[in-house]
Amino acid sequence: MPEILEVERYERLAARTVGRRIARVDTPDAWYLKRGADAGAVQSVATGATVGGVRRIGKLLLIDLRDRMTLGLRFGMTGRLFVDGIAGIDELEYGSSRVEPEWERFRLEFDDASRLVMHDPRRLGGVEIAPDESRLGADALTLTRAELAASLRGGRGPLKARLMDQSRIAGMGNLLTDESLWRARLSPTSAAGDLSDQEITRLHATMRQVLHELGERGGSHTGDLQLARTRGAACPRCGSSMLRQTTGGRSTYWCTACVDGAS
DNA sequence: ATTGTGGCCTGCCCGC
DNA sequence: TGCGGGCAGGCCACAA
Numbered sequence: 001m002p003e004i005l006e007v008e009r010y011e012r013l014a015a016r017t018v019g020r021r022i023a024r025v026d027t028p029d030a031w032y033l034k035r036g037a038d039a040g041a042v043q044s045v046a047t048g049a050t051v052g053g054v055r056r057i058g059k060l061l062l063i064d065l066r067d068r069m070t071l072g073l074r075f076g077m078t079g080r081l082f083v084d085g086i087a088g089i090d091e092l093e094y095g096s097s098r099v100e101p102e103w104e105r106f107r108l109e110f111d112d113a114s115r116l117v118m119h120d121p122r123r124l125g126g127v128e129i130a131p132d133e134s135r136l137g138a139d140a141l142t143l144t145r146a147e148l149a150a151s152l153r154g155g156r157g158p159l160k161a162r163l164m165d166q167s168r169i170a171g172m173g174n175l176l177t178d179e180s181l182w183r184a185r186l187s188p189t190s191a192a193g194d195l196s197d198q199e200i201t202r203l204h205a206t207m208r209q210v211l212h213e214l215g216e217r218g219g220s221h222t223g224d225l226q227l228a229r230t231r232g233a234a235c236p237r238c239g240s241s242m243l244r245q246t247t248g249g250r251s252t253y254w255c256t257a258c259v260d261g262a263s
Numbered sequence: 264a265t266t267g268t269g270g271c272c273t274g275c276c277c278g279c
Numbered sequence: 280t281g282c283g284g285g286c287a288g289g290c291c292a293c294a295a
Contacts, residue, residue: 078288157267248267
């Protein structure tokens with residue numbers, strides 16, 4: 001599913017449209033427009049506008065329109081981006097790899113007839129006008145150790161939930177979070193605020209490594225833990241059986257032996 | 264403020 | 280072979 005690594009790819013793809021003028025906006029799925037936006041509002045904002053820049057905060061893709069408001073694109077779990085017929089991601093874990101015209105939820109058509117298309121079978125993504133960027137925390141790809149420490153401080157809920165709280169750290173999804181915790185040998189269920197300075201340092205270094213390495217490999221589903229994300233699987237590191245439980249409302253796979261064991 | 268829960272959405276997989 | 284239940288998770292509304 002699109003986590004920060006996938007949306008980073010979408011951002012680079014969308015950057016092709018900078019400087020293009022939007023001739024037409026298509027909103028075939030009214031439900032896909034969020035936070036009070038409707039077809040008329042989106043059209044008045046975007047039609048005739050030139051794309052001034054493309055940014056990303058966490059999993060939110062931002063399209064800045066020159067002298068107009070910004071469009072915010074969220075991809076949910078199965079959203080894919082196409083620009084000029086090129087897919088930002090070929091396949092998505094848990095998503096269908098099929099491409100169906102009826103799954104197109106949002107389109108920008110430019111003066112030169114090129115198009116930017118959001119494709120989302122399950123409709124969990126959406127488009128909004130002028131998203132409130134202050135609701136998002138520090139971007140995970142540039143997260144500093146100090147920002148991580150501040151994000152965890154005082155947290156009494158599970159560590160995993162804090163890492164996935166987009167208002168504190170923007171971009172971490174379920175797969176990246178499980179991979180990072182597993183590599184750092186930290187329990188997803190321990191209280192976020194209970195980590196020692198040493199553990200915070202280790203988690204920070206691990207997250208950086210995971211984001212870099214999985215980014216190079218091709219996405220959030222390419223982690224070392226991925227094959228073990230199934231019931232009854234063995235820990236790829238120590239061979240113990242993986243525990244599956246729900247934490248932070250998400251299915252969580254982790255190895256209690258690796259956390260408890262003396263490395 | 265913080266934390267936890269349920270619901271949304273729907274294609275796909277598995278078992279019968 | 281067809282059918283139906285369960286599953287996936289990003290995000291939000293809501294409750295305590």
